[in-house]
Amino acid sequence: MSGQPGYVIAGDAQLYLDDCLHILRSMDDDSVDLVFTSPPYADQRKSTYGGIHPDEYVEWFLPITEQLFRVLKPTGTFCLNIKEKVVNGERSTYVLELILEMRRQGWRWTEEFIWHKKNCYPGKWPNRFRDAWERILQFNKQKKFKMNQEEVMVPMGDWAKSRLRKLSDNDRRRMDSSVGSGFGKNIANWLERDKAYPTNVLHLATECANKGHSAAFPRDLPDWFVRLFTDEGDLVLDPFAGSGTTLEVALSRNRRVIGIEINEDYFHLMAQNVRSVTAETVLL
Amino acid sequence: MSGQPGYVIAGDAQLYLDDCLHILRSMDDDSVDLVFTSPPYADQRKSTYGGIHPDEYVEWFLPITEQLFRVLKPTGTFCLNIKEKVVNGERSTYVLELILEMRRQGWRWTEEFIWHKKNCYPGKWPNRFRDAWERILQFNKQKKFKMNQEEVMVPMGDWAKSRLRKLSDNDRRRMDSSVGSGFGKNIANWLERDKAYPTNVLHLATECANKGHSAAFPRDLPDWFVRLFTDEGDLVLDPFAGSGTTLEVALSRNRRVIGIEINEDYFHLMAQNVRSVTAETVLL
DNA sequence: GTTCCGCATGAATCGATAG
DNA sequence: ACTATCGATTCATGCGGAA
Numbered sequence: 001m002s003g004q005p006g007y008v009i010a011g012d013a014q015l016y017l018d019d020c021l022h023i024l025r026s027m028d029d030d031s032v033d034l035v036f037t038s039p040p041y042a043d044q045r046k047s048t049y050g051g052i053h054p055d056e057y058v059e060w061f062l063p064i065t066e067q068l069f070r071v072l073k074p075t076g077t078f079c080l081n082i083k084e085k086v087v088n089g090e091r092s093t094y095v096l097e098l099i100l101e102m103r104r105q106g107w108r109w110t111e112e113f114i115w116h117k118k119n120c121y122p123g124k125w126p127n128r129f130r131d132a133w134e135r136i137l138q139f140n141k142q143k144k145f146k147m148n149q150e151e152v153m154v155p156m157g158d159w160a161k162s163r164l165r166k167l168s169d170n171d172r173r174r175m176d177s178s179v180g181s182g183f184g185k186n187i188a189n190w191l192e193r194d195k196a197y198p199t200n201v202l203h204l205a206t207e208c209a210n211k212g213h214s215a216a217f218p219r220d221l222p223d224w225f226v227r228l229f230t231d232e233g234d235l236v237l238d239p240f241a242g243s244g245t246t247l248e249v250a251l252s253r254n255r256r257v258i259g260i261e262i263n264e265d266y267f268h269l270m271a272q273n274v275r276s277v278t279a280e281t282v283l284l
Numbered sequence: 285m286s287g288q289p290g291y292v293i294a295g296d297a298q299l300y301l302d303d304c305l306h307i308l309r310s311m312d313d314d315s316v317d318l319v320f321t322s323p324p325y326a327d328q329r330k331s332t333y334g335g336i337h338p339d340e341y342v343e344w345f346l347p348i349t350e351q352l353f354r355v356l357k358p359t360g361t362f363c364l365n366i367k368e369k370v371v372n373g374e375r376s377t378y379v380l381e382l383i384l385e386m387r388r389q390g391w392r393w394t395e396e397f398i399w400h401k402k403n404c405y406p407g408k409w410p411n412r413f414r415d416a417w418e419r420i421l422q423f424n425k426q427k428k429f430k431m432n433q434e435e436v437m438v439p440m441g442d443w444a445k446s447r448l449r450k451l452s453d454n455d456r457r458r459m460d461s462s463v464g465s466g467f468g469k470n471i472a473n474w475l476e477r478d479k480a481y482p483t484n485v486l487h488l489a490t491e492c493a494n495k496g497h498s499a500a501f502p503r504d505l506p507d508w509f510v511r512l513f514t515d516e517g518d519l520v521l522d523p524f525a526g527s528g529t530t531l532e533v534a535l536s537r538n539r540r541v542i543g544i545e546i547n548e549d550y551f552h553l554m555a556q557n558v559r560s561v562t563a564e565t566v567l568l
Numbered sequence: 569g570t571t572c573c574g575c576a577t578g579a580a581t582c583g584a585t586a587g
Numbered sequence: 588a589c590t591a592t593c594g595a596t597t598c599a600t601g602c603g604g605a606a
Contacts, residue, residue: 089427090392096380108374114398114417116485124481127431132483133398143373147411157599196598197408199416201400325579328591370581405580406597414597415580492577492601500579 008271011278012256013247017267020239020260024067032071032258033146033234036222036246038081039064042094054087057094058101064239065102071237075146077229078107081115081217083134089127095135102139110145111138114201115221136202136225151227153195222246226253244270251277292555295562296540297531301551304523304544308351316355316542317430317518320506320530322365323348326378338371341378342385348523349386355521359430361513362391365399365501367418373411379419386423394429395422395484399505402489420486420509435511437479506530510537528554535561 005018016023039061043051052060068078084092099109113136120132207218226236226249236250241259243266250257251274259274261267289302300307323345327335336344352362368376383393397420404416491502510520510533520534525543527550534541535558543558545551 090394091396093384093387093393096383099380100377103377109377110374111412112375114400114485116398116400120483122480124433127427127429128395128484129433129481130483132485143411145411149408149410149413197413199404199414201398201416322579365579367579369579373582401599403578403599405578406599407580407582408596409580409582412581418579489600490578492599 006267008274010275012251012254013274013278014258015241015244015247015267015271015274016258016260017262017264018260019262021064021067023260024064024071024239027067027071027258029070030073031235032068032237033073033076033230033255034226035068035072035076035078035237035239036081036225036250037079037238037240038217038242039240041083042085042092044085044087054085054092054094057092058097061098062101062105065098065107066105068237068239069105069107069141072141074142075144076141077110077145077147077225078139079225079229080137080139081134081221082137083131086128095137099137106141107139108141108143109137110140111200112136113138115217116201116203118203118205120206136221146229146231148228148231149197152198152224154198156194156196217245219245219249223249223253226250226255230255241270242266244273248273248277290551292558294559296535296538297558297562298542299525299528299531299551299555299558300542300544301546301548302544303546305348305351307544308348308355308523311351311355311542313354314357315519316352316521317357317360317515317539318510318513319352319356319360319362319521319523320365320509320534321363321522321524322500322526323524325367326369326376328369328371338369338376338378342381345382346385346389349382349391350389352521352523353389353391353425356425358426359428360425361394361429361431361509362423363509363513364421364423365418365505366421367415370412379421383421390425391423392425392427393421394424396420397422398485399501400485400487402487404490420505430513430515432512432515433481436482436508438482440478440480500526501529503529503533507533507537510534510539514539525554526550528557532557532561 005016005022007017008015040052042054042057044053065078072078082095082098084095086092103109115134115136117132117134120130123130202221202224204218204220222245226246230236230250230253232254233256235256235258236246237258237260238244238246239260241247241261244259244261247257247259247270257274259270261270289300289306291301292299324336326338326341328337349362356362366379366382368379370376387393399418399420401416401418404414407414486505486508488502488504506529510530514520514534514537516538517540519540519542520530521542521544522528522530523544525531525545528543528545531541531543531554541558543554545554
């Protein structure tokens with residue numbers, strides 16, 4: 001049985017133990033609302049399991065992004081969590097090359113979010129500091145896509161308190177000039193506000209790796225993007241599901257999920273984690 | 285006189301009113317310790333003064349980076365503050381292309397720092413959040429370069445101390461493998477410290493523009509890199525000096541500076557600002 | 569002297585309108 | 588169709604005056 005493909009279908013979750021390219025090719029066009037994934041990072045050690053050499057990374061990944069493009073809905077979004085490794089004292093360029101090549105496939109590089117990892121451990125190297133950030137690249141098929149900005153609003157700074165008390169003359173002037181007849185609407189925009197829209201810099205602490213499996217990203221990271229880019233009932237895909245954090249989070253938010261993982265140990269771990277958030281019984 | 289090249293030499297400052305390519309070509313090889321600059325960002329408007337169209341940006345910049353490579357000392361560093369604009373709802377790719385092309389010129393892309401702008405420009409759009417970060421790209425000629433890490437250490441938060449103290453054996457082992465060279469054994473060294481090395485994420489608010497002159501970036505930004513990559517007496521070059529913030533900061537730190545600015549108004553502003561930090565009289 | 573509060577000001581981006 | 592201009596939107600910061 002070891003290493004053989006398998007699958008689990010339970011409730012809103014489809015889990016596959018297989019190479020993601022194989023499963024992706026069997027999926028329908030325009031069927032996925034959000035792809036959120038953290039692919040295996042490039043690795044210089046050629047023989048490492050799952051490690052792809054930096055020089056071959058783009059070549060390896062492009063057939064996958066091609067399939068992701070096909071299965072994603074026109075209004076869907078592809079979020080790619082990635083960071084280039086240091087090779088011989090220099091940042092590798094495979095992420096840059098990947099973005100350029102993906103645009104040739106038709107992807108639009110809409111935005112680059114920064115995940116600022118606040119609590120990384122101290123460390124020291126002679127010619128570089130600790131790496132405290134990763135990229136979340138946002139790709140889309142169209143200029144217009146689904147985005148629920150209100151779902152991820154953050155508490156507003158202190159200045160809001162005084163602002164709520166009395167709008168400044170300057171604000172009134174700006175509102176008057178904009179509306180003219182019926183400015184009440186604009187004032188309402190401000191009066192009840194205690195939250196602001198976020199920026200493209202995300203401050204999330206890395207979660208401690210406690211449960212034996214290596215620390216993936218914090219649950220808040222996929223959660224933020226799931227809320228932002230999907231509605232309830234939408235379909236979320238993670239082609240490199242690992243321990244299934246993205247799937248767990250998406251299921252908790254009442255989204256449907258498809259998870260693919262090629263490593264058998266991770267697959268079983270993922271199935272176990274997913275089972276903990278699904279009401280239905282999962283047959284393994 | 286308007287638009288004519290000119291220059292000011294006073295004390296440790298050389299200021300040139302000219303196209304930077306022209307001045308750079310007259311400079312000696314291997315003479316500069318640090319280049320810190322924020323070139324004009326790409327601009328879609330074709331006829332705007334100083335604006336370079338995104339499609340022509342790389343082509344325009346490469347001859348300049350070629351000269352910077354020549355005049356930089358082998359142990360020197362080139363810090364480039366840049367951020368791609370949104371064009372037609374999509375991030376432009378000229379920064380990515382620039383990095384790839386500069387590597388062909390011989391540059392090593394050592395690191396990418398993130399400048400997190402806490403107070404970024406406000407606004408709301410249907411498909412995008414506010415842009416709150418810029419890149420500080422670090423380029424070098426060699427694998428080994430001058431870096432004074434101790435100059436930029438930051439106070440260690442209490443969380444760090446308590447966290448280090450609580451490290452389990454398992455955590456120490458993991459840190460050893462990730463950090464390398466038996467870090468876990470030296471935990472005691474860290475516990476005694478009250479300062480930590482920074483990360484590659486810089487948190488700085490843009491300085492407010494209230495009193496007439498507004499700086500594009502906060503003084504702390506060039507100050508951080510000047511302290512990190514140069515010693516006293518070293519030579520700092522800014523080929524797009526603008527209002528001269530980088531030069532001012534470097535002079536205050538007792539570095540020598542060369543500033544080049546093509547715009548006459550900015551040149552005079554720069555000369556004025558530089559004069560305020562130099563003991564010697566500046567003749568204009 | 570502190571603290572509080574009003575205020576202008578941004579390395580922005582989108583959509584509509586006009587040439 | 589393609590490009591230039593304009594108005595609307597939004598919020599953290601430091602200064603200066605008021606309490």
